[in-house]
Amino acid sequence: MSDYRKLSVIMPVFNERKTVAEAIRRAREAELPLEREVVVIDDGSTDGSGEIIDRLRDSTVRVIRWKDNRGKGAAVRAGIEASTGDAVVIYDADLEYDPRDWAAMLRPLIEGQATVVYGSRFTGERRNMMFWHWVGNRFLSLTTNLLYNTTLSDMETCFKLLDGELARSLRLEASRFEIEPEITAKVLRLGHRIWEVPIRYAGREVEEGKKISWADGFPALWELIRHRFTPRHMIVR
16 A cells, blocks of 8 residues: 555636636545645636635635746646645636546555556546547547557546656646646656546536637647657656
8 A cells, every 4th residue: 555645636726716716625525535735827817717716715725826827737746846735636616527537546556566647538437529629639538548558548638646746856848738648748758547537527618618610620739749769758747
């Protein structure tokens, strides 16, 4: 059994006034076998999200605030660097993902079966996404499998759980949504096999506030290709 005592929840927030309070509540109340800290990165929100976050700040909720929007990748990197947990999970504030799934994701980590666990949207309960989003996700997962000799069903999932020491050792550079393939590519290049766990998923679409679009697929593809040939010593700090 591995010695994991604290989970750091990395929550990037950009203009999520309608959902951020509920997202923080769910992160606080999810039943876990570990202590937790929630690191909220207010990425230049202009819709009042910051004021809501301030009201919820306490001993378990830490806040990093930027005046300007720097992008999800930059927020995730800052959250990982500020984390103190033995394990780290990325958790968006849009309520697409359910923190009740963290306990199942933590099990392989705690039992020493994995150092990286992904929550797969395609093997668990879900509200089906729009067709072209599904196509894009499947294409990027297939590309990952071909390049890195793996069998991931959901490379683009935002529920990524990593050993804390490993997460903080990665030399991450992405500033936008390409943080997802960058993390995946680098942990696979280092030889870590990714464990997948079925999760619940209630996806949003653009009219509901979803920010990622088909255009973000091109940088994601480039990240997968270029890191396949990045020397391993350049992947870690």
